Amino acid sequence: xxxxxxxxxxxxxxxxxxxxxxxxxxxxxxxxxxxxxxxxxxxxxxxxxxxxxxxxxxxxxxxxxxxxxxxxxxxxxxxxxxxxxxxxxxxxxxxxxxxxxxxxxxxxxxxxxxxxxxxxxxxxxxxxxxxxxxxxxxxxxxxxxxxxxxxxxxxxxxxxxxxxxxxxxxxxxxxxxxxxxxxxxxxxxxxxxxxxxxxxxxxxxxxxxxxxxxx
Numbered sequence: 150x151x152x153x154x155x156x157x158x159x160x161x162x163x164x165x166x167x168x169x170x171x172x173x174x175x176x177x178x179x180x181x182x183x184x185x186x187x188x189x190x191x192x193x194x195x196x197x198x199x200x201x202x203x204x205x206x207x208x209x210x211x212x213x214x215x216x217x218x219x220x221x222x223x224x225x226x227x228x229x230x231x232x233x234x235x236x237x238x239x240x241x242x243x244x245x246x247x248x249x250x251x252x253x254x255x256x257x258x259x260x261x262x263x264x265x266x267x268x269x270x271x272x273x274x275x276x277x278x279x280x281x282x283x284x285x286x287x288x289x290x291x292x293x294x295x296x297x298x299x300x301x302x303x304x305x306x307x308x309x310x311x312x313x314x315x316x317x318x319x320x321x322x323x324x325x326x327x328x329x330x331x332x333x334x335x336x337x338x339x340x341x342x343x344x345x346x347x348x349x350x351x352x353x354x355x356x357x358x359x360x361x362x363x364x
Contacts, residue, residue: 162191189240192247231300232257236285239292249285252278290354294334301361304335311335313360314353326353 166187174183233254240250248271255267255278264282265275273281293300298307311330314322322330329346330353332338343349 159188159191163188166191186241189243189247231297232289235289235292235297238296239289242292244288244292245285248273248277249281249288252281253285253289256282287351287355290358291351294330294354294357298334301358306361307335307357310357310360310362311353314356317360320356322353322356325349326356329353330357 163184167184170187174180236245236250236253239245240247245253251271252267252273255270259267259270263275264279268275268278271278294307298304301307311322311327315327325343326349329341329343329349332341333346333350334354
């Protein structure tokens with residue numbers, strides 16, 4: 150997703166930060182893993198810079214169908230000011246890959262643009278942007294539940310929504326989904342015993358969010 154100039158800038162930035170921060174490397178992970186973490190953060194910064202530049206350069210008059218909200222969560226918190234920071238944090242943790250992060254930032258920076266227009270700013274096909282956005286939304290929803298439950302109303306609201314999701318007649322929260330949601334989100338535990346817990350958690354968050362009483 151970078152051109153040659155961006156790739157060169159990224160390489161230089163990673164080298165400089167690794168050199169400056171080498172004294173802080175404690176050997177708790179492999180050296181390559183440490184460098185790749187630096188590269189991920191620098192790539193995220195580069196993507197954000199490109200999107201800000203694209204926002205200034207894209208003309209006000211555009212043609213085509215607008216980007217739809219079909220992939221957005223069922224319920225939105227009262228403000229979306231936190232979304233860029235949430236996406237950046239998710240990228241730094243490795244929850245989002247760089248393409249997903251860039252597409253989310255582009256979607257926020259260029260509202261009303263078609264996927265093809267967004268793809269042009271990122272050197273990606275529009276169809277790939279649409280798919281990446283849908284995947285990113287599911288991952289960000291989980292990140293929101295895990296790391297910022299206060300934005301969703303807090304523990305009491307989440308417990309109530311979980312109970313509601315388990316009682317609906319159509320596609321209710323399953324016992325396995327409820328167990329993973331309770332452990333990961335409500336009890337803040339990481340000792341997951343179910344092998345497919347990430348899939349169960351994503352499904353649970355999708356079902357629970359629809360029952361949150363958002364303003």
